Amino acid sequence: MSGFFWTALPYIAFATLIVGTAYRYWTGERGWTTKSSEFLSKKSLMIAGPMFHLGLLMAFGGHVIGILIPKALTDGIGISEHLYHIIALGGGIPAGILFLGGFFLLMRRRFDTPRMKVNTSTMDGVIYFVLFLTLITGFGGTLLNAVGLLGDDFNYRTCISPWFRSVLAMSPDVSLMADTPLIFKAHVILAMFTMILFPFTRLVHCLSFPFEYFMRSAIIYRRK
Numbered sequence: 001m002s003g004f005f006w007t008a009l010p011y012i013a014f015a016t017l018i019v020g021t022a023y024r025y026w027t028g029e030r031g032w033t034t035k036s037s038e039f040l041s042k043k044s045l046m047i048a049g050p051m052f053h054l055g056l057l058m059a060f061g062g063h064v065i066g067i068l069i070p071k072a073l074t075d076g077i078g079i080s081e082h083l084y085h086i087i088a089l090g091g092g093i094p095a096g097i098l099f100l101g102g103f104f105l106l107m108r109r110r111f112d113t114p115r116m117k118v119n120t121s122t123m124d125g126v127i128y129f130v131l132f133l134t135l136i137t138g139f140g141g142t143l144l145n146a147v148g149l150l151g152d153d154f155n156y157r158t159c160i161s162p163w164f165r166s167v168l169a170m171s172p173d174v175s176l177m178a179d180t181p182l183i184f185k186a187h188v189i190l191a192m193f194t195m196i197l198f199p200f201t202r203l204v205h206c207l208s209f210p211f212e213y214f215m216r217s218a219i220i221y222r223r224k
Helices: 002-027 045-068 071-076 081-112 122-146 160-168 182-200 202-207
Strands: none
Touching: 002 160, 002 182, 002 202, 045 081, 045 160, 071 081, 081 122, 122 182, 122 202, 182 202
């Protein structure tokens, strides 16, 4: 069963993400929205929104660097393993605090405000729960690894990162994930389930950018 998670599931997740997102855009473009709720509750959003999105961007950038850049490359340009992890923690800890803190504030806003709660769908609840578990396992694993509770021999750059690159190369190496700590295995699996759910949630709005905004005619407002 474990082989399924590290061989088949990644491709199921990628295929669902790409095909599902394209299908939803082509068949339901009018539903391609975050369903803005600012008019229902604006005050708390001013802090929670920027925190969450800044943390998301920082975490995403850190994952891209940590997963796609091989350890041999950073070693080759003179960045020691110790220095690399200091840099990674220097960006990863603040990213996790912002990401997780913003998420909790957004969840409090959504579920503590009656008008927000009634406008929350079942799929919203599902994706929020999966995101919560993904964030907790990722941030928790990072902290446990930083204080040495996952063992001195564990280094995600020698197991998770090369495994992910082997998946992209269409030749997944299951053995690389064999000794990965459970909390990081859970984080990777939850991230793949997030990818599977993505096309069917309000998260699709992150793929939109108002290019037409820069070319549209100016809107003129006149007082009555």
